[in-house]
Amino acid sequence: MAGDESSGRNAILSLLGSIKALVMFESENCLHGVTPSVWDDRVGAQVKHRVELPDAIQKPGSVKAAARQAPVISPSLNLFDAPGSGAGLRAGTPVVEKKSHPGRERPDPEKTAASLEALRLEIGENCRRCPLAGLGRKRVVFGVGNPGADVVFVGEGPGEDEDRQGEPFVGKAGQLLTRMIVKIGRKRNEVYICNIVKCRPPGNREPAVEEKKICGKFLERQIDLIKPRVVVALGKTAAMYLKGMFDVPPAGFSIGKHRGSVEDYRGSMLLLTYHPSYLLRSPSASGMVEDDLKKAFSLAAGDRPA
Numbered sequence: 325m326a327g328d329e330s331s332g333r334n335a336i337l338s339l340l341g342s343i344k345a346l347v348m349f350e351s352e353n354c355l356h357g358v359t360p361s362v363w364d365d366r367v368g369a370q371v372k373h374r375v376e377l378p379d380a381i382q383k384p385g386s387v388k389a390a391a392r393q394a395p396v397i398s399p400s401l402n403l404f405d406a407p408g409s410g411a412g413l414r415a416g417t418p419v420v421e422k423k424s425h426p427g428r429e430r431p432d433p434e435k436t437a438a439s440l441e442a443l444r445l446e447i448g449e450n451c452r453r454c455p456l457a458g459l460g461r462k463r464v465v466f467g468v469g470n471p472g473a474d475v476v477f478v479g480e481g482p483g484e485d486e487d488r489q490g491e492p493f494v495g496k497a498g499q500l501l502t503r504m505i506v507k508i509g510r511k512r513n514e515v516y517i518c519n520i521v522k523c524r525p526p527g528n529r530e531p532a533v534e535e536k537k538i539c540g541k542f543l544e545r546q547i548d549l550i551k552p553r554v555v556v557a558l559g560k561t562a563a564m565y566l567k568g569m570f571d572v573p574p575a576g577f578s579i580g581k582h583r584g585s586v587e588d589y590r591g592s593m594l595l596l597t598y599h600p601s602y603l604l605r606s607p608s609a610s611g612m613v614e615d616d617l618k619k620a621f622s623l624a625a626g627d628r629p630a
């Protein structure tokens with residue numbers, strides 16, 4: 325009888341040990357009761373896949389070893405392989421959530437915020453690296469927004485209001501941009517907004533090639549720190565700059581011709597759209613910009629470029 329009791333107790337203890345091992349494994353690997361789901365291109369939906377637990381989990385005595393081994397989630401995702409090619413899911417490779425732009429590691433937003441602040445300090449409040457320093461600017465307008473933004477907007481350079489307030493896109497054109505972002509269901513503070521040049525060109529003239537070349541290095545560093553999924557060029561000057569055409573005369577280039585296509589910019593998807601100041605003059609183009617903004621956010625969410 326005593327022997328039966330003791331073997332019964334041992335069986336229960338052993339069962340409890342196994343349950344504890346599984347619970348610890350789950351919590352250390354964030355699997356808590358949920359089989360991770362991934363985007364499966366072949367079915368066009370989020371699907372659940374079998375999680376293969378490491379062998380060690382079978383043995384209650386080796387919980388720590390088990391917890392150290394990452395679970396292998398059989399299939400993984402390659403968003404841009406052609407549907408039906410069979411190449412979308414491959415065994416043994418790391419899981420890429422639907423939201424991830426392939427090849428784009430998202431940095432820790434807190435670290436990015438600190439690095440952006442360091443860059444802002446490096447530029448300084450009295451930057452004198454280019455001629456704009458001596459042409460009447462009041463403030464260096466660095467950039468504003470979410471350091472973890474999926475979408476970064478790039479304009480040409482600060483105008484009068486921005487120069488006074490030290491923040492990009494706060495004047496009439498900027499307010500229109502903000503309204504359009506809100507109209508499509510997003511918030512200004514979820515994106516990051518900046519310009520090619522950080523100082524106001526006199527009379528709002530287009531920045532000179534030399535100014536763009538000098539200050540554009542800082543824009544590149546902003547983008548490299550944020551690593552957004554999508555960069556939206558606002559207007560012709562930003563579009564040409566980001567397409568590497570900053571010393572080419574703008575004749576012949578039009579946003580109308582180039583908007584809609586998606587190309588790479590420093591690992592982000594680059595989209596071009598009209599500058600909001602153009603919309604102030606031509607409100608009938610608003611629908612196109614709205615479509616472009618929707619496209620930017622949907623690409624950032626992991627949808628395939630059309």
Ligand code: URA
Nearest residue numbers: 479480481482492493
């Ligand atoms: N136009 C721009 O290109 N940038 C601003 O910040 C404001 C207006």
